[in-house]
Amino acid sequence: MERIVLRRRGDAVEVRRCPGGGTSDVVRLPAGELPALVAERERTPAPVRWVWDDTTRWYPALLDAGVRVERCTDLRLARAVLRRSPFADRALLAGEDAAGWDALQPVTTVEHALFPLEDPADRLDPAAEHDRQQAALAASPRRAGLELLLAAESSGALVAAEMTAAGLPWRADVHERLLTALVGPRPPAGARPPVLERLAAEVRTALGAPALNPDSPGELLRALQAAGLPVADTRQWTLEQVDHPAVPPLLEYKRLARLLAAHGWAWLETWVRGGRFRSAFLPGGVVTGRWSAQGGGALSVPAQVRPAAVADDGWAFVVADVAQLEPRVLAAMSGDAAMAEAARAADLYQGVVTGGAVATRAEAKLGVLGAMYGGTRGESGRVLPRLARRYPRAIGLVEDAARAGERGEVVATLLGRGSPLPDGSWAQRGADLGEAPVDDGPREDRDRARRAWGRFTRNFVVQGTGAEWALCWLADLRNRLWRLGDGPPAERPHLVFFLHDEVVVHTPEHRAEEVAAAVRAAAATAGRLLFGGSPVDFPLDVAVVRSWADAG
Structure with missing residues (x-):
């Protein structure tokens, strides 16, 4: 496969062609000519991979010009993976501009032209960085896995840019009606809505x-205590334990006030433009590989306002989410045959009951989640030994990760x-690890911190692998959707939302069933890519709906 490395040179672009295994040649062209070059090369049957410093700096302008890229290597995201992976030699990533690469951040504002002024990426050499990364991959004992991860991460960057450009269809008039029904008409500035x-x-x-x-939390706490309520704070859980006439209206007030602050009229005016909710999606924004988003709380849109997400006329949403993704990932990655059998059920927790590990679904859910998140006390702690006897490889995997974390290991x-x-x-440091004692606080504080980190690493291995499955799902689905239509991206089925284990596709109505089939096929492909022949x-759960809220 030919690789083409792009680099900024003032108001020009340096294009370095690297045929598979061959020597490279370099041409320079004005930045404005890049979209035409990319479009022409993408139309040829020979596959190409575009190599650039950061997708957020290159792809938005190409999308603005109506140009889609099938494959890329995002050097910023790839380096972040390699420099932290225990299976990559960090010494092979060293270079004069290494610190610049490590500090490089994504661009989260919409840029309509190449390139922003004074961009730190301009001081970096993508060809040299690409060579360093390839050397690190070649020397890795887990090369195949890392190569798949980097390809999926870069594909995720393309998906994120396309979703950011497309936006989620959003009806401002519906949103306003929802707000009015919940809190009353919009008040003057500085006043509360009637409700x-x-x-x-x-x-x-x-x-x-x-x-x-x-x-005012301070005023509220003083008023509650003055009324004789035994509360130390104004958190929801604390208030729910109190029987007093003030509590029900107060809880309702806090619920509606949070909604108004996060997704009220100000949110609507800030984040909904041209009939679309527009946020910036950032792959790898969380250390586990999960995505984050910047702007409008895209990854936490509450159910109360989701009815405003309405497909365009003649279009529909295909909404799909994976049932119990992380427990299934644990079963597959551990190779635990008994837990894999439980995971063959539509409801994994019920499969655990059927397998005889516990008596009720509630116990199964509590125990499995406790194993993955470190809930080893209380009821989940009582259930965990039964799960460990029935699923020794699965529970052993997360227990080993927890112990490694407690030792400070990666x-x-x-x-x-x-x-x-x-x-x-x-x-x-610490005498309990065989080193010289250090006066760094009480032993119980160190032990508490160690256990907390063990809970993090326990979940990291599962949540991170779940994120890898989701990236592979997205990458395959993106290409399947492209093949379902013709014309520019906005006229074909396209992804408009992704959250951990849920996707929303905006599609012409007559393509909805094909899209649903593509979503399922891509999920099956992701499972084979990561877990081979695992059972x-x-x-x-797939739904074809007009409004996102109707997906349930």
């Missing part, structure tokens, strides 16, 4: 505090993403 004002009055009356501002996902090193002194199933 919130009514609830605030009820709280004041119940507490005998006519001047209370319920938005753990890795199936494909080789490494966990960060803990920064607490307990990880490097673990990854069943999907």
Whole structure:
């Protein structure tokens, strides 16, 4: 496969062609001519991989020009994986501009032209970095896994840029009606909506505090305590334990106030433009490999406003999510045959009950989640030994990861993403690890920190591998969707939302069933890529709807 390395040179672009195994040749052209060159090369039957410093710096302008890229290597994301992986030699990533690569951040504002002024990426050499990364891969004992991870990570960067450019269809008029129904008409600046004002009055009356501002935690706590309520804070869980006439209206007030602050009229004016909710999606934004988003709380859109996500006329949403992704990933990556059998059921937790490990679904869920998240006390702690006897390889995998974390060691996902090193002194020092004693605080504090890090590494291996499965799902689905239509990207089925184990595809209505089939086929492909012939199933809940809220 030919690789083409792109580099900025002032207002020009340096294009370095690297045929498979051959010597490279370099040409320079004005930046404005790049979209035409990329479009022409993408139309040829021979596959090509574009190599660039960071997808957020190159792909948005190409998308603005109507140009789609099938494959790329995102050097920023790839380096982040390699420099943390225990299966890559960091010494092979060293270079004069290594610090610049390590510090490079994505661009999260929409750029309509190549290139932003004073971009730190301009000081970096992508060809040299690509050579370093290839050398690190060639020397890795887990080369195949890392190569798959880097390809999936880069494909995810393309998906994220395309989703950012497309936006999620959003009806501002529907959103406004929802807000009005929940809190009343939009008030003047600085005033509360009518429903919130009514609830605030009820709280004041119940507490005998006519001047209370319920938005002030300090004032609210003092008013609650003055009314004789035994509370130390104003958190929801604390308030729910109290039987007092002020509590129901207060909890409702806080719920609606949070919604208004996060997704009220200000949110609508800021983040919805041209009938689309527009946020920036960032692959690898979390250390486990999960995505993050910048702008509008894209990864936490509440159910109350999802009815405003409405497909365009003549279009539909295909919404799909994976049932119990992380427990299924644990079964597959551990090779635990008994847990794999439980995972063949549509409901894995019920499969655990059928397998005889526990008596009820509630116990199964509590025990499995406790094993993955470190809930080793209480009811989950009582269930865990039964699960360990029935599923020794699965439970052993997360227990080993927890112990490694407690020793301050790096753990890795199936494909080789490494966990960060803990920064607490307990990880490097302490008589209990066979080193010289250091006065760095009480022993119980160090032990508490060590156990907390073990809970993190316990989940890291599973959550991170789940993120890898999802990346492979996205990468394959993206290409399947492209083949379902013709014309520019906006006229074909395309991804508009992704959250850990859920995707939303915007599609012409007549393509909806084909899209649903593509979503399922891509999930099956992701399972084979990561787990080979594992018998673990990854069943999907798929719905074809007009509004995202109707997917359930």
